[in-house]
Amino acid sequence: MMDVSLEGVAVARGGRTVLDVSALSxxxxxxxxxxxPNGAGKTTLLRVVAGLDRPSRGTVxxxxxxxGHDRGAQRTALAFQEQVFIxxxxxxxxxxxxxxxxxxAAERAGRxxxxxxxxxxxxxxxxxxxxxxVGEAQRxxxxxxxxxxxxxxxxxxxxxGIDRIARTHLLDDLPRLLATFAATTILVTHDREEAxxxxxxxxxxxDGVVRAAGTKTAVFRAPADRTVAELLGYTVLPWEAGFLxxxxxxxxxxxxxxxxxxxxxRVIDMGDHPHLVGRVGDVRVDLRLAGGEPLPSPGExxxxxxxxxxxxx
Amino acid sequence: xxDLARGFAEALRLLGGGDRELWSVVLRTFAISxxxxxxxxxxxxxxxxxLARGRFRGRTVLLALVNxxxxxxxxVVGLVVWLFLTRSGxxxxxxLIYTRRAMVLAQFLIATPLVVGFTAAAVQALPPQLPDLLAxxxxxxxxxxxxxxxxxxxxxLAAVMAGFxxxxxxxxASMTVGGNLRGSTRVLTTAIVTETSRGNLPVALAxxxxxxxxxxxxxxxxxLLQQRRTR
Numbered sequence: 001m002m003d004v005s006l007e008g009v010a011v012a013r014g015g016r017t018v019l020d021v022s023a024l025s026x027x028x029x030x031x032x033x034x035x036x037p038n039g040a041g042k043t044t045l046l047r048v049v050a051g052l053d054r055p056s057r058g059t060v061x062x063x064x065x066x067x068g069h070d071r072g073a074q075r076t077a078l079a080f081q082e083q084v085f086i087x088x089x090x091x092x093x094x095x096x097x098x099x100x101x102x103x104x105a106a107e108r109a110g111r112x113x114x115x116x117x118x119x120x121x122x123x124x125x126x127x128x129x130x131x132x133x134v135g136e137a138q139r140x141x142x143x144x145x146x147x148x149x150x151x152x153x154x155x156x157x158x159x160x161g162i163d164r165i166a167r168t169h170l171l172d173d174l175p176r177l178l179a180t181f182a183a184t185t186i187l188v189t190h191d192r193e194e195a196x197x198x199x200x201x202x203x204x205x206x207d208g209v210v211r212a213a214g215t216k217t218a219v220f221r222a223p224a225d226r227t228v229a230e231l232l233g234y235t236v237l238p239w240e241a242g243f244l245x246x247x248x249x250x251x252x253x254x255x256x257x258x259x260x261x262x263x264x265x266r267v268i269d270m271g272d273h274p275h276l277v278g279r280v281g282d283v284r285v286d287l288r289l290a291g292g293e294p295l296p297s298p299g300e301x302x303x304x305x306x307x308x309x310x311x312x313x
Numbered sequence: 314x315x316d317l318a319r320g321f322a323e324a325l326r327l328l329g330g331g332d333r334e335l336w337s338v339v340l341r342t343f344a345i346s347x348x349x350x351x352x353x354x355x356x357x358x359x360x361x362x363x364l365a366r367g368r369f370r371g372r373t374v375l376l377a378l379v380n381x382x383x384x385x386x387x388x389v390v391g392l393v394v395w396l397f398l399t400r401s402g403x404x405x406x407x408x409l410i411y412t413r414r415a416m417v418l419a420q421f422l423i424a425t426p427l428v429v430g431f432t433a434a435a436v437q438a439l440p441p442q443l444p445d446l447l448a449x450x451x452x453x454x455x456x457x458x459x460x461x462x463x464x465x466x467x468x469x470l471a472a473v474m475a476g477f478x479x480x481x482x483x484x485x486a487s488m489t490v491g492g493n494l495r496g497s498t499r500v501l502t503t504a505i506v507t508e509t510s511r512g513n514l515p516v517a518l519a520x521x522x523x524x525x526x527x528x529x530x531x532x533x534x535x536x537l538l539q540q541r542r543t544r
Contacts, residue, residue, distance in 0.1 A: 052445055052449055080442060082440075084442045086464055096460070100452050100456070148450075
C-alpha cells in the first residue's frame with residue numbers, strides 16, 4: 001500500500017512558516033484534491049511529498065518509508081505547474097524522464113507511444129517541446145508525469161493557463177488517464193469545479209494549515225468555518241449571532257425560512273437566464289434566476305430565502 | 314598592397330615548406346592557449362554556474378567584478394603576474410618567470426572572467442525550474458549537471474571560443490611574463506611583434522595569417538559542435 005502521510009510537517013521559507021501540517025494522510029489508490037486560495041502552501045505540500053523541499057521538522061512517508069532528499073523522487077511523479085522542458089522534441093523529453101527512472105531503452109518507445117496516444121499528444125511527439133501551444137504543453141507536461149507510472153502522482157494545477165475548450169476536454173480526459181496511469185494521486189488546484197470533478201477526497205488548505213480533510217461529501221456538507229464555506233462556494237450570510245452558509249444555487253427570490261433582504265444592484269442578462277447581483281447586509285450575493293419571473297430593477301429590495309443552509313458558529 | 318601579396322606568398326611558402334621553427338611556434342601557441350582555456354573552463358564553469366544560480370549576499374557585485382574582468386587589458390594582467398613571479402616577487406621562489414607555465418597562468422587569468430561571464434549568462438538563460446524538474450525526475454547531482462550543461466551548450470561553447478580567442482590573440486601578457494624567448498616561450502603573437510620590429514613585414518604578415526587560420530580551425534570545430542542539432 002502506498003499511503004502518503006505527513007506528521008508534524010512544517011516548512012519555513014524566508015523565516016515565514018508556509019506549511020504547518022500536524023497530521024494528514026492520502027489513502028492509497030485515491031485521488032485527492034488539495035484545494036485552497038493562492039499562496040496557501042499547496043505547491044509546497046507537493047514539493048515536500050516529492051522530496052524537493054525538506055521540511056524544517058516532521059516526517060513525510062510514502063508507503064511507510066520516509067521521504068529523504070532523493071528517495072522520494074523515485075516513488076513520485078510530479079507535473080509542475082510551469083511547463084518546463086529540455087530543448088528538443090516532445091519525444092526526447094519523455095524519453096529523458098523514463099531514462100532518469102532507469103527504464104530500459106527497449107521499453108521506453110512503447111511506453112512513450114502508449115502515453116502519447118492516451119494524452120492526445122501522439123501527433124506532436126516529434127515537435128520541439130518548447131514551441132508547443134499552452135494547451136499542448138499542458139498535455140505533454142501531464143504525459144511526462146503519467147508515463148513514469150509512479151506509485152504517487154502529483155499534479156500542480158494541471159489545467160491552469162489553457163483556454164476554456166481545451167480545459168473542458170482535458171477535464172473530461174483526466175479521470176480516465178489517472179485511472180490508467182496513476183495509483184495514488186494528489187492534485188493541487190484553486191478551482192472548486194476541478195477539485196470536485198477530479199477527486200474523491202478533498203483537503204482544504206488555507207495559510208499553510210489544513211482546514212478540512214475527508215471525502216468530498218463530508219467536507220462539502222459540513223464546512224468548518226466561514227473561509228472554508230466560501231471556498232466551497234457557499235454564500236455566507238450573517239444570521240442572528242453567527243453566520244449561515246447557503247450552498248451554491250440554494251438561494252432564490254421569495255419569502256421563506258430563513259429569509260434575508262436583498263438590495264439589488266445589477267441585473268445581468270446571461271443569454272438564457274437573468275442573473276442578480278446585490279447585497280445582503282454587506283455581503284455580496286450572486287443569484288441565478290430561472291427566468292419567467294418578474295425581474296426586479298437595480299435599487300429595489302427583495303426578500304430572498306435559502307432552500308437549505310448550514311449554521312456556522 | 315604589395316606587402317599584403319608578399320605576405321600571402323610567404324605564408325603559403327612557410328606552411329607548405331614545413332618550416333620547423335614555424336610549426337614549433339604554432340604547436341606551442343596551441344598548447345599554451347589551449348591549456349589555459351581548459352583550465353579556465355575547469356575553474357570558470359562551476360563559478361559561472363554558482364553566480365547564475367546562487368542566492369547569496371554580494372552576488373551582483375561579484376557579477377559586476379566578473380564583467381569588469383572580461384574587459385581588463387591583458388598587459389595589466391601580465392604586469393601583475395610578472396610582479397608576483399619575478400625573482401624578488403612573493404612567488405619568485407617558484408622560478409616560473411619567463412616560462413611557458415607563467416604564460417599559461419597569465420592567460421588563464423585573462424580567460425577565466427570571460428568563461429565565468431559567458432557561463433553565467435548561458436545558465437541564466439535556461440528555464441529556472443529546470444534543476445527542480447531534473448531533481449524531481451530523480452537525476453543525481455552529476456547527471457543533472459551534465460544535462461544542464463548540454464542544455465546550456467550554446468553558451469558554454471561560446472565561452473570556450475571567447476576565452477581561447479582572447480588569449481591566443483593577446484600579446485602583452487605573453488611578452489611580459491614569457492619574455493618571447495626563441496625556442497622556449499615565443500608564440501605566434503610575440504613572433505609577429507619581433508618580425509615587425511625587425512622590419513620583416515612579409516614574415517610578420519605570414520605569421521598573422523597562420524594565427525588567423527589556427528583561430529579559425531579551432532572555432533570551426535567548436536561551432537560545428539555548438540550547432541549540431543539535438544534530436
